[in-house]
Amino acid sequence: MERSRRSFLKIAGLTALGVCAKPVADVWAASAEHGASPQGRFVVGDKALTAKHWAMVIDTRQFESAEDLEPIIEVCHKVHNVPNLTVERHEIKWIWEEEFEHAFPMKENRYLNERVKDLPFLVLCNHCENPPCVRACPTKATFKRASDGVVLMDFHRCIGCRFCMAACPYGARSFNFRDPRPFIAEVTTEFPTRMKGVVEKCNFCAERLAVGKMPACVEVSNGALAFGDLDDPASDVRQLLKENFTIRRKQSLGTEPSVYYIV
């Protein structure tokens, strides 16, 4: 035999490598198949409402009492299967009412104008441009959608750690301490409920925008709530902002809320 020990070892090594490479390549090929199935694709519906930056303007001049806010809160909680838990610690709210001094604590003068002092303010998730909840979330369950700036939750990823609740300066997030299902008076089948152990909040009706409908609260507000693209100078909301003096909640924190109030 002419072959040196050195060349024998080289060939043996290459052979071993070849034998090992085949199963690894097979596994890779199989996992590629799993991930992106070639059959079927996803598109944004033709009717979907889109924007670069969704924003809301709430004209509080059109409200007089809590009764005016009730239908707005009710419709939101109904279409999203929000349970009605009356124990304060367990309460779940997507949109609710708040006194001026709690909604705008840095704008509270000693002698408030009487109308504002007694008026209930409608508050909800502000869909901030710099959302602190998103930075706090360890699983990326909550995220700011790049396409339109809506701060959303992927309920499937929420592990219930509640860091987002600690991070949110507006108290816009609620935690399901109990199974919410027994407390939903009338279940809407179009939207899933949540389960014990996850956080939830307003989603700017992402599921309605996707099929060409305005958010439910805007729809029933008789024009008191305007919703539109903040980045479009011709939009309703920009028009309102141009014509009226508006305030936002806790602006000094730098979160840049997308919900504006005409007072």
Add this chain to the structure above:
Amino acid sequence: MNDKKWIVLGLVVFFAIVLFPVWYNRGKAAPAPEVWLSDTAKAAETCVKPLEDIRRNHMHLLDQWRDTVSREGKRVFVAWNDKEYYPGLTTTCLGCHEDKAKFCDRCHNYASVSPYCWDCHINPKEMNYGKK
């Protein structure tokens, strides 16, 4: 060495106990449940994927639907046969297969899988909650 009969007896008892389950279940492999198709599904003829594929991969498809809807906001699924579906568990899958208990559960019970999706996703046939 006169313990022989005890040893043999012990072995007989031992094997009787060990082999009892095999003997008891002989020839009785649980038959796979028949797939129940609703009238709506029969009328539609095809699923959202070809039969072999949906049978094997429906869980991956659902994951894909879930992620695309929740994270990307794309809510139209164009299937391999160019039919359009709303990628929703309750509205679409159950909208066509109709009865979760008869369709999904029967097969899942046999395969011993219990997806937790229904803690949140609604089975319209099982709405005995919400009465409070």
